[in-house]
Amino acid sequence: MSKKALIERQRKREFLVKKYNLRRKKFQEKIKEETSLQKKFIFQQKLQKLPKDSSYVRLHNRCLLSGRPKGFFRDFQLSRQFLREMALMGFLPGVQKASW
Template identity: 65%
Template structure:
């Protein structure tokens, strides 16, 4: 799954300029002929360590599980466990 995600990222970046010009021109038939993986909508945020797609924390680029483990181990600066 991670390899597919990387492939989609490369394709999306490669066709971004062409996609923007076709969209601005309103040429939707030509847009349909572009590869499906070239669409930025098909990208999915994934954890940098595990590749998990769910529970993604955008600010840290980690899933909730890895964030919790790293925070408790003190590997994320400025993050402490709340206690009140």
């Protein structure tokens, strides 16, 4: 189980990404469109004034049950340990332990 503070920090990042998404995209498009270096520099400075955690790159996938950041399966939003447990108990339809 991850620390609660790490899970809350991730939730805060998700909130900031949603909040500043349009502003970031607007500044990035203006930087691409602009031909003047001075204006590009001004838009780049405005982009840098936004909170660091509002960047999409800072988001990290975490397990819904444990908050574990590693061994994450995107299809199920679970870590490998909980994926195995739930598959063995039959809570994930169509998923079974491999054997050959």
